[in-house]
Amino acid sequence: MTSPLERFYSIIPAGGIGSRLWPLSRADAPKFLHDLTGSGRTLLRATWERLAPLNGDDRIMVVTGRAHRAAVEGQLPELADENIVLEADPRDSTVAIALAAAILERREPGVIVGSFAADHVIRGDRLFRQSVTEAIRVAEAGYIATIGITPSEPAIGFGYIHVGDPLGQADAPSAHAVREFVEKPDAATAKRYLSGGDYLWNAGMFISRADVLLAELERNEPALHASVLELAAAWDDPATRGRAVDRLWPTLKKIAIDYSVAEPAAASGRLAVVPGHFDWDDVGDFASVAKLNSNGRKTDLAILGENARILSDASSGIVVSQSHRIISLVGVQNIVVVDTPDALLVTTSDNAQRVKSVVDALKLSGRDEVL
Amino acid sequence: MTSPLERFYSIIPAGGIGSRLWPLSRADAPKFLHDLTGSGRTLLRATWERLAPLNGDDRIMVVTGRAHRAAVEGQLPELADENIVLEADPRDSTVAIALAAAILERREPGVIVGSFAADHVIRGDRLFRQSVTEAIRVAEAGYIATIGITPSEPAIGFGYIHVGDPLGQADAPSAHAVREFVEKPDAATAKRYLSGGDYLWNAGMFISRADVLLAELERNEPALHASVLELAAAWDDPATRGRAVDRLWPTLKKIAIDYSVAEPAAASGRLAVVPGHFDWDDVGDFASVAKLNSNGRKTDLAILGENARILSDASSGIVVSQSHRIISLVGVQNIVVVDTPDALLVTTSDNAQRVKSVVDALKLSGRDEVL
Secondary structure (H helix, E strand, O other): OOOOHHHEEEEEEEOOOOHHHOOOOEOOEOHHHOOOOOOOOOHHHHHHHHHHHHHOHHHEEEEEEHHHHHHHHHHOOOOOHHHEEEEOOOOHHHHHHHHHHHHHHHHOOOOEEEEOOOOOEEEOHHHHHHHHHHHHHHHHOOOEEEEEEOOOOOOOOOOEEEEEEEOOOOOOOOOEEEEEEEOOOOHHHHHHHHHHOOEEEEEEEEEEEHHHHHHHHHHHOHHHHHHHHHHHHHHOOHHHHHHHHHHHHHHOOOOOHHHHHHHHHHHOOOEEEEEEOOEEEOOOOHHHHHHHHOOOOOOOOEEEOOOOEEEEOOOOEEEEEOOOOEEEEEOOOOEEEEEOOOEEEEEEHHHHHHHHHHHHHHHHOOOHHHO | OOOOHHHEEEEEEEOOOOHHHOOOOEOOEOHHHOOOOOOOOOHHHHHHHHHHHHHOHHHEEEEEEHHHHHHHHHHOOOOOHHHEEEEOOOOHHHHHHHHHHHHHHHHOOOOEEEEOOOOOEEEOHHHHHHHHHHHHHHHHOOOEEEEEEOOOOOOOOOOEEEEEEEOOOOOOOOOEEEEEEEOOOOHHHHHHHHHHOOEEEEEEEEEEEHHHHHHHHHHHOHHHHHHHHHHHHHHOOHHHHHHHHHHHHHHOOOOOHHHHHHHHHHHOOOEEEEEEOOEEEOOOOHHHHHHHHOOOOOOOOEEEOOOOEEEEOOOOEEEEEOOOOEEEEEOOOOEEEEEOOOEEEEEEHHHHHHHHHHHHHHHHOOOHHHO
């Protein structure tokens, strides 16, 4: 039998518009297609390049919406045709990951899959791959493994993983059982988590044998599991895929994999965690983007955008320039200005999470053309 | 001899870009060509309509830059050809007003002139015309008359007029001597001025016999006076005007009429003031524009711009929309957002005066295309 690492396959669910990053992120330009770090690479491309040294280019599967096919293929010329799974419409993370896992399990029984969001930022790719490698060994032993990020601050924007006892697995020395997942805490609780030392950030990365993942799904969402298996069985034959999708897709339950798989598995002692010591950010709002682009200096205005023409006395906040206009800031601090050809956002770092409410209001008022 | 009112002529100097209103006001769209009150009329047009009932359309002269000829004539179809004075380049208010006065004095000896900025906002046109009428009678008696605005608050953005003794002129009962002009005060001084009751705002309106104005100029700036008279003598003959302008214009001293005429006249007891009880604002910055457009409610976001598409939770400040983009404000207060097709300004009401520094910086960096 081949080694666990040789049986490993990465899944990149590339969905999610990123409403809190409106008007930069929107339906036809979702978050994963943006360069939010000034690196010159989109988040999707950076994710690919982080995983390729582990898998090789031919063992990465991308799940995305039909509308994004061309953009995704443009970003990932190495992506093989059979490794892009196009969704008729978005059905949340369980469908994206479980369908990919089921397709791969049919093609290659015994495959170990890891799912990694297309729109997170990681710095420290070598440390990342070390953690994934350890998680693959834990997965081989039958656990669903997640990678928990060592917190660098008492963040209130992330969920946490309460770490349990060491697994005691010789080839995965840092792996622990997971006691439970906890939702985003308030500031006092977050401080307590940080000082206690046994809480990690939930980065939503899951590594497991495909059959283990699907069995866990079957336990908790049997109807969804059955539909996913049926779709997977029809997937690789052009004569059957279309009809199966037409019939089953509209019935698929929208549920995050955290609820359908991870939390129940944790409650039953089937979830393990490997701590990750790399920098990680889910870039949840423009305050995060500002932090990622200020070069670590809190007294800098972050600027994102090619050929940005900024005239500013601001010493904090961020300007995203997509319009080639002159942008002038006078006497504003912690400001967030996002300037696109058809929509302008002005807010502050402290209000960055509330940007989603603008998107909701635009939807309600029928102005979908800028969403 | 005709009555003083029949000998009255209005002069509207329409110059000044209004740098503190950048990027709305700029070289090819100066402040006086904008509607800053949401009235549907430009400031220039509103000035004309305020004066026409006093003068009739054929007794208003407009002094403006050559570049603005078409725009001014578009705004003022009633303006006669001989009543538009086109400046080769801007030479400050003394040249604009004194040249117009000298031209009019040659055409019509004994004329009484009043100069009124093209870019101020006045509410209470009837009260305005009452004050001007009284000032005309004071001018007939040989004074240079100004109209001082009764302060409504301890403003620090305006100069003040220290009011002296009543003139005791029977047909101008509210006219007083002017003790002195004082520059923009600090907040404490402004409060003292307001409570004392003998200080008025200097609105820069001057009404006098043209010969009296020119004599005062001759006393203080004899060389400039001589050039102005020479220009006026050549003005109405197409054969001579061009050469006189070519020769003299580059030599004309740039000096505000406050320094060349008003302050020296006040110091010598030749300046009188008529109090004005109408609302007046020189619309010096976007904080003023916000105030003028918030319908008197301090808890409203002011919006200026046709078809503005604003989504905002702000309860103060102003958005000027010239680009038809969706503008979204989240969690910002006292904000100033000016959105034009090629330049964007974000500042706060408290920093509105500092916008001029942006224009200076753009000049220094050679980006004149947006100025």
